[in-house]
Amino acid sequence: MNIVLFTFSGTGNTWWTVQSFKDLAKKKDIQVEILSIENILDETPLFFTDIYDRADIIGLAYPIYGSSWPHIVRDFTFQLLQHISHHHCSSSDTPKILVLTSMMLFSGDGALVPRRYFKRNGFQVKWAINIPLCSNISIPIFRANPYPIEKIEKNKQKALVKLEQLLDTIIKERPWLEHQYNLPYRFVAWLQRMTEPLLFHLVHFSVDPLRCTLCKQCVRFCPTHNITYNKEIDRIIFKDNCTFCMRCYNLCPVYAIKAGKKTSLPPKYKRLEPIMKDFSYTELHKE
Ligand SMILES: Cc1cc2nc3c(=O)[nH]c(=O)nc-3n(C[C@H](O)[C@H](O)[C@H](O)COP(=O)(O)O)c2cc1C
Ligand code: SF4
Numbered sequence: 001m002n003i004v005l006f007t008f009s010g011t012g013n014t015w016w017t018v019q020s021f022k023d024l025a026k027k028k029d030i031q032v033e034i035l036s037i038e039n040i041l042d043e044t045p046l047f048f049t050d051i052y053d054r055a056d057i058i059g060l061a062y063p064i065y066g067s068s069w070p071h072i073v074r075d076f077t078f079q080l081l082q083h084i085s086h087h088h089c090s091s092s093d094t095p096k097i098l099v100l101t102s103m104m105l106f107s108g109d110g111a112l113v114p115r116r117y118f119k120r121n122g123f124q125v126k127w128a129i130n131i132p133l134c135s136n137i138s139i140p141i142f143r144a145n146p147y148p149i150e151k152i153e154k155n156k157q158k159a160l161v162k163l164e165q166l167l168d169t170i171i172k173e174r175p176w177l178e179h180q181y182n183l184p185y186r187f188v189a190w191l192q193r194m195t196e197p198l199l200f201h202l203v204h205f206s207v208d209p210l211r212c213t214l215c216k217q218c219v220r221f222c223p224t225h226n227i228t229y230n231k232e233i234d235r236i237i238f239k240d241n242c243t244f245c246m247r248c249y250n251l252c253p254v255y256a257i258k259a260g261k262k263t264s265l266p267p268k269y270k271r272l273e274p275i276m277k278d279f280s281y282t283e284l285h286k287e
């Protein structure tokens with residue numbers, strides 16, 4: 001069996017999830033191919049139809065943002081569907097769809113968000129699962145401090161068990177759509193989705209020029225190319241295409257990125273511990 005997983009990960013948690021899934025799958029003779037979405041945005045239709053032809057299962061993996069999916073993943077999915085739906089008409093063996101998310105605590109039916117778009121194009125989302133790991137959003141306006149390392153390790157162990165269960169349902173071809181019939185969960189998630197634009201509206205990233213060393217790490221790794229260096233004023237500038245992944249905020253070596261108006265004083269600036277010891281952003285974002 002061959003699974004192709006289109007993955008977006010802002011700060012590495014989802015990347016750890018899909019890599020762990022791949023390792024577990026290998027032991028069961030299931031091949032998992034992982035593609036970082038931000039690296040394939042400019043690929044040709046042929047690239048995607050080729051994947052369609054060789055995949056038994058096509059997967060989407062992303063971090064939960066306000067019980068929903070990141071803009072970059074939504075836009076990518078529309079592009080993917082455009083490419084493969086045409087191909088789909090002429091093929092009888094349609095790949096099934098898997099959605100895998102990583103999250104902090106609560107996502108309601110966040111893994112089911114892409115389902116209607118796939119359904120409209122004739123694809124069946126057969127598995128939609130959330131993996132609780134840890135927080136990556138500790139900013140002055142929304143303080144969800146990073147978990148201590150012991151708690152992260154515990155969550156990783158639980159995640160491995162859940163991923164193993166997911167693989168078993170895939171092998172047995174049984175569907176698993178998390179919280180599909182849990183109406184209170186779905187309602188809270190819906191409320192969260194309604195208020196999510198407000199958070200995006202309230203929080204704007206900017207750079208504290210007194211701290212910034214102009215190392216340009218943030219420019220290099222921003223998945224949406226939303227950060228640039230302005231030569232004339234010798235400063236880092238944010239545009240308006242942010243997918244709110246928290247990558248720049250978490251990787252800035254000198255804590256210079258501000259979220260909202262409040263200052264980035266170190267006591268307020270709590271940064272995520274990378275979930276993988278040797279994690280490097282070059283895996284997600286190749287220039
Ligand atoms: C803008 C934003 C909104 C988030 N909303 C939620 C949420 O509603 N529920 C939740 O459990 N975690 C939420 N989180 C936490 C992330 O889903 C979680 O840390 C995820 O594992 C990050 O994955 P990544 O490292 O692959 O980017 C949010 C994070 C961000 C940046
Ligand atoms: S990563 Fe931080 S220090 Fe480096 S250019 Fe960006 S804001 Fe400045």
Ligand code: SF4
Binds near residue numbers: 245248
């Ligand atoms: S500006 Fe920062 S938070 Fe926004 S998309 Fe780029 S790296 Fe992510």
